[in-house]
């Protein structure tokens with residue numbers, strides 16, 4: 490008989506998130522990425538930058554299905570997880586600018602922010618690595634028996650890696666409480682999906698490992714949330730892992746170093762903008778245009794304030810580097 494694991498007393502159920510709130514989070518994410526494009530241009534944020542403009546629904550929908558106490562592993566394109574998990578954006582931008590008030594004291598940059606208080610285990614820039622982290626955390630969660638779940642975000646570029654396939658086998662074998670979200674934006678760096686994968690319906694991969702899987706429109710924030718909610722529920726009640734494939738499109742450059750020229754412009758024709766889809770649905774359900782405009786304005790102000798906070802944040806002191814390392818050592822490297 491399968492035991493139903495009850496969430497611990499300390500795990501608060503996520504507050505019900507309606508479409509207006511999902512829209513607000515997606516708008517915040519878009520404003521964040523647009524601001525980051527400017528900050529990179531101005532030289533205030535340096536190094537590689539992976540934006541997700543046009544892909545907001547997958548990450549925002551998925552994180553909205555989680556509860557307090559659940560954990561997330563992410564990739565080199567992690568801003569949707571930052572916004573979806575409610576990271577304080579002033580500190581997040583400070584981190585991206587290398588400032589002392591950042592979550593990692595300015596050492597992590599845009600890609601590697603760990604924020605345990607918000608359930609973010611720290612994304613990884615190594616393709617496929619988020620899956621390996623999820624195996625370990627899923628195993629720890631299952632052994633702890635607290636009913637917590639790990640959401641593992643990965644990209645289509647990872648599916649041929651050993652890590653992806655080894656991890657799917659282990660989460661299936663140990664029936665770990667892990668939800669694998671494959672954010673299929675149809676490109677791994679400059680390589681179109683059908684140039685490295687024969688079976689481009691990536692959720693079908695899960696069948697080989699005996700894992701249930703579902704494919705959803707990755708530009709429809711409610712569809713993603715619903716699919717991930719089902720998967721999280723199964724994982725929480727000891728039903729094991731699920732793979733959710735969210736199909737979207739990478740409509741912005743891979744990173745700042747992208748010279749382009751490898752995407753056929755015809756591919757982008759007729760694409761659904763996740764924000765527009767959500768806005769049309771909200772209006773059809775009786776929301777007024779002014780309410781959407783108000784949400785847009787609020788998101789823009791919130792990001793402007795976060796940028797101002799980050800710009801005012803001091804640079805880290807060299808001595809702090811040693812102090813921080815010693816503190817982490819003292820915590821057993823956690």
Ligand SMILES: Cc1ncc(C[n+]2csc(CCOP(=O)(O)OP(=O)(O)O)c2C)c(N)n1
Nearest residue numbers: 566614615616644645646647674676677678
């Ligand atoms: C193990 C490994 N190999 C190669 C790279 C270089 N690399 C960084 S991102 C990337 C493509 C990832 O594509 P995908 O997973 O589809 O994510 P997307 O950029 O589309 O969000 C590659 C090959 C890396 N970081 N790690």
Ligand SMILES: [Mg+2]
Nearest residue numbers: 644645676677
């Ligand atoms: Mg991709």
